[in-house]
Amino acid sequence: MVTKILVGLFIALILYLLFRPKKIKSGYDAPEVFPENWRLYLLQEVNFYASLDEEDKVTFEADILRFLKRVRITGIKTAVDDEDRLLVASSAVIPVFAFPDWEYSSLHEVLLYPDLFTEKYDFSEQSRNISGMVGSGGVMHHVVIFSKPALHLGFDNASDKMNVGIHEFVHLFDKQDGEIDGIPHVIMKNQAVLPWLHLISESTKEMLSGRSDINIYGATNKQEFLAVASEYFFERPKLFKEKHPELYDVLSAVFQTDLASSQVGDNTLKRTIGRNDPCPCGSGKKFKDCCMSHD
Structure with a gap:
């Protein structure tokens, strides 16, 4: 019985992706x-x-706003709210912030799942262990999938060097x-490719020998x-x-930003704002008399 239900869900997903309108609009009335x-919310x-x-x-x-107007965000067996949309869009914007008007040309839709999932897009199997995936081939070519809890966790913990949203948008x-x-040939010049591959090889050896603090998953390929x-x-x-x-120098060149000279990574920036603190919107009012009332 469970197998039939899962097969039905999979078929429904494929049919949805096949027969939706070809010209994708986000379906969301972005302000x-x-x-x-x-x-x-972004500040916090x-x-x-x-x-x-x-x-x-x-x-x-x-x-x-530009991302939300162009890319559809759809919940599969889960609701999608503005906080979800903001985290998806932030994940998209962060890697390409240095590139004005960048658009992910192959992306039409982001699917949010209620939990981890398998390679067959099943989120009820006990063996599920995937938190994010870029679709490939056929109807999945223009789709990215996230586990909604994993997406939020990536931003809740800003010090663990892991963020599935950023990972998939990279x-x-x-x-x-x-x-x-x-x-990334769009950015990386041909003469930089071989040194980059050599650096990947050497870094992977360090990871596999336990001499690196980079997540071992990066040694996959x-x-x-x-x-x-x-x-x-x-x-x-x-x-x-x-x-x-x-590695920092290469990625700084690829993403065209020197983040080490910024405040990124300073977790005191993400803070709880008190009722009587100045409102972060810059109005000059106390938080309780301004944006707090909009939550």
């Missing part, structure tokens, strides 16, 4: 002006955003040249190495530069 309570939950100066915060917010960044292979190292780069840039200076 024209960035809401103050969204700004507060997204360390990268909290580290930006006011001008760059405005740019980040514009990038969020795969999409890598895919911009047509292939997920750990070599080149594409996973890029995604895993990028999680570390964006979450703990100062530590990454200290422990892996060569």
